[in-house]
Amino acid sequence: MEIVNRPHVANFIRWSADKPKVLVLTADLTNSCEVGAWRDTYPERYFSLGMAEQNLMGFAAGLAREGFEPFVHTFAVFIYRRPFDQLAMSIAYPNLPVRLMAFLPGVTTPGGVTHQAIEDVALMRATPNMTVLETGDATEVESVLDVAHAVDGPVYVRFLRGRVPRLFPASEPMVLGRARLLHEGDDVTVLTAGITTEEAMRAVPALSDAGVQATHLHVSTHKPFDDPTVLAALKRAKRGVVTLENHVITGGLGSAVAELMAEHALGTPLVRLGLRDVYAHGASQAYLMREYGLDAMSLVRAVERVTGSETGLSEQDLASVRIEPVHSLAKAEAL
Amino acid sequence: MEGEGMPTRTSATAEPLERVAQRIRKRVFEHVMRNGGGYLSQACSSAELFAALYGRIMKLGPSTAPMMPLPFAGSPGPGNPNYVSGGAYNGPAEPDLDRFIFSPAHYALVLYAALIEFGRLAPEALEEFNRDGSTVEMIGAEHSPGVETTTGSLAQAISQAGGIALGRRLKGERGRVWVLMSDGEFQEGQVWEAVQALVHHRIDNLAVFADINGQQVDGTTDEVMAIGSLAAKLQAFGARVVEVDGHDIEALAAPAEAEPDGRPLFVLAYTDPVRGIPLLGERAPHLHYLRFSSDEERERYQRACDAFDEEA
Numbered sequence: 346m347e348i349v350n351r352p353h354v355a356n357f358i359r360w361s362a363d364k365p366k367v368l369v370l371t372a373d374l375t376n377s378c379e380v381g382a383w384r385d386t387y388p389e390r391y392f393s394l395g396m397a398e399q400n401l402m403g404f405a406a407g408l409a410r411e412g413f414e415p416f417v418h419t420f421a422v423f424i425y426r427r428p429f430d431q432l433a434m435s436i437a438y439p440n441l442p443v444r445l446m447a448f449l450p451g452v453t454t455p456g457g458v459t460h461q462a463i464e465d466v467a468l469m470r471a472t473p474n475m476t477v478l479e480t481g482d483a484t485e486v487e488s489v490l491d492v493a494h495a496v497d498g499p500v501y502v503r504f505l506r507g508r509v510p511r512l513f514p515a516s517e518p519m520v521l522g523r524a525r526l527l528h529e530g531d532d533v534t535v536l537t538a539g540i541t542t543e544e545a546m547r548a549v550p551a552l553s554d555a556g557v558q559a560t561h562l563h564v565s566t567h568k569p570f571d572d573p574t575v576l577a578a579l580k581r582a583k584r585g586v587v588t589l590e591n592h593v594i595t596g597g598l599g600s601a602v603a604e605l606m607a608e609h610a611l612g613t614p615l616v617r618l619g620l621r622d623v624y625a626h627g628a629s630q631a632y633l634m635r636e637y638g639l640d641a642m643s644l645v646r647a648v649e650r651v652t653g654s655e656t657g658l659s660e661q662d663l664a665s666v667r668i669e670p671v672h673s674l675a676k677a678e679a680l
Numbered sequence: 681m682e683g684e685g686m687p688t689r690t691s692a693t694a695e696p697l698e699r700v701a702q703r704i705r706k707r708v709f710e711h712v713m714r715n716g717g718g719y720l721s722q723a724c725s726s727a728e729l730f731a732a733l734y735g736r737i738m739k740l741g742p743s744t745a746p747m748m749p750l751p752f753a754g755s756p757g758p759g760n761p762n763y764v765s766g767g768a769y770n771g772p773a774e775p776d777l778d779r780f781i782f783s784p785a786h787y788a789l790v791l792y793a794a795l796i797e798f799g800r801l802a803p804e805a806l807e808e809f810n811r812d813g814s815t816v817e818m819i820g821a822e823h824s825p826g827v828e829t830t831t832g833s834l835a836q837a838i839s840q841a842g843g844i845a846l847g848r849r850l851k852g853e854r855g856r857v858w859v860l861m862s863d864g865e866f867q868e869g870q871v872w873e874a875v876q877a878l879v880h881h882r883i884d885n886l887a888v889f890a891d892i893n894g895q896q897v898d899g900t901t902d903e904v905m906a907i908g909s910l911a912a913k914l915q916a917f918g919a920r921v922v923e924v925d926g927h928d929i930e931a932l933a934a935p936a937e938a939e940p941d942g943r944p945l946f947v948l949a950y951t952d953p954v955r956g957i958p959l960l961g962e963r964a965p966h967l968h969y970l971r972f973s974s975d976e977e978r979e980r981y982q983r984a985c986d987a988f989d990e991e992a
Contacts, residue, residue, distance in 0.1 A: 392846070392881070394877055395873075395876070395877070395880070397873035397876065397877065399839070399869065399870040399873055400839040400842070400870055400873035400874045400877050401839075402839070403836055403837075403838070403839020403840040403841075403842065403843060403870070403874065404839055404840075404842050404843035404846065404877065405843060406829075406839075406840050406843055407839070407840045407841060407842060407843020407844035407845070407846065407847060408843040408844075408846060408847045409843075410829075410840075410843070410844055410847070411843070411844055411847025411848060411850075411851065412847070412851075413847055413850070430833050430836075431836055431839070431870070434830055434831075434832075434833050434836055435829070435830070435836050435839065435840055438755065438756065438821075438822075438830050439756050439822060439829075439830065440756040440757050440758065473755070473757065474756070474757050474758070497758045498757070498758050
């Protein structure tokens with residue numbers, strides 16, 4: 346598996362070159378959000394608003410009203426949690442094209458409870474006019490810019506930084522409202538988003554070898570959640586559905602899937618994996634994913650609960666699974 | 681009153697602005713009596729502010745909106761192309777024209793009355809006030825006449841106006857951005873975040889006119905949460921501050937004539953929350969919203985309204 350170091354840095358500079366209306370607004374986390382080099386490249390389009398996020402949201406709104414496309418770069422918690430009223434009233438209500446690049450989703454940071462965005466998808470899904478996206482690898486970090494840019498309204502993006510795996514070929518960019526079909530099988534359907542997809546990519550082939558055939562979808566658009574690929578995959582599952590998200594199980598991917606299943610009267614069991622009405626704490630991503638049941642082994646155990654039979658799989662079996670970039674099985678022309 | 685969007689300068693503008701301010705007060709008072717209560721004190725304190733802004737300070741084009749406001753056409757969104765900005769009542773957004781950003785949305789009735797006096801809104805529009813399905817809302821949002829941004833959650837306007845002013849500077853526009861605020865808003869932390877950002881980024885094409893009436897919902901600002909000397913605080917932040925008698929049109933207009941000097945301008949207009957309607961003083965310090973507790977009280981206010989002399 347290829348690991349890309351800080352894919353946003355050069356990609357965003359290149360992408361912005363022919364888009365003079367694109368601005369960057371920051372809140373004292375410029376290098377932490379990988380836009381230090383962007384600032385040095387386009388100093389006249391970069392605005393430091395300091396540690397003052399309520400005001401930042403208003404400035405972004407005003408600039409958007411004047412025809413600019415502000416890309417707010419800060420940690421997710423300082424976008425949706427601290428200035429939620431400003432986000433809702435100054436940006437979302439008027440449907441302004443502000444791009445909210447939300448870093449450190451879920452347990453990706455050892456920064457602890459204050460820095461871990463664990464209920465952001467729930468709040469942003471509930472916010473009218475908001476489009477909600479999540480990046481799961483380097484290809485999506487690169488291609489989410491075009492997706493957000495094309496949306497007539499505000500966009501919230503769960504963003505990955507630092508060393509990011511490339512799970513999907515660069516030739517297959519993120520598409521709005523289109524999940525990636527990564528594996529096919531009729532027993533269970535597994536839906537993941539963000540960093541949990543890599544975990545499922547370890548578990549699903551091992552499950553297959555153990556005789557449990559899974560359909561695996563990677564979701565990058567949380568809202569709108571109207572992808573026919575998702576509904577088809579939910580209908581296909583004979584034994585049950587498992588969701589795995591880097592978020593509380595209330596209001597995020599698991600809830601969206603539950604709503605869809607209920608609305609279509611799909612009577613299959615659903616297991617939602619994620620943080621269970623609890624805050625996390627400061628520790629490594631791997632440690633927290635294991636502690637809170639967000640890892641590959643937790644997914645295997647959930648599938649066993651759904652199917653009612655043990656697979657015999659162990660940690661060692663999963664660790665030896667080699668992950669290569671996977672071409673999506675769902676080609677646009679096949680839908 | 682034609683609805684063709686090109687109101688000629690009305691008789692109001694030929695009148696002394698002091699008299700226009702009194703007519704704004706009178707119109708609000710009459711509406712509040714018809715309505716059986718409402719936001720009256722805000723008209724007492726801010727009538728001259730509105731008269732000075734619309735009659736002297738702001739360079740606005742003619743309204744591009746209908747004299748009779750259209751019904752509410754749904755909230756803004758990708759599926760709604762019919763949403764009309766209330767900012768159209770302040771004329772088109774053009775490089776050399778000014779913009780008005782209205783912060784204390786609870787003053788909406790005073791704003792509507794001012795728009796009527798300046799020929800931008802039909803007097804009959806007040807019959808739509810707070811009526812179901814109307815855009816002439818009690819606490820205005822950005823579809824309400826004269827309202828460009830949604831600011832009923834107070835203190836958000838100054839930040840939005842800061843972004844608009846910065847955007848206009850980036851585009852090389854010459855028009856300015858005028859913000860009307862109330863003093864209670866300065867209790868919100870966001871205002872001070874905004875002031876430091878305006879100073880830091882040297883945004884001087886923006887000016888705030890603040891109605892310092894010393895009143896908020898629970899009582900006086902001194903009782904609820906003392907804001908102290910706004911002049912000293914703002915100056916310490918690096919803003920340009922002018923203190924004026926908020927009922928003196930000439931004093932209100934003078935700071936707007938000064939050449940911008942790199943600092944955001946704050947005009948602190950000290951006002952009387954019962955100006956023109958001394959009877960209201962008996963309710964002090966609870967002036968935010970006039971609600972009658974007896975027929976006798978209502979009749980006393982009706983007599984005061986009937987006797988209100990717009991020449992005074």
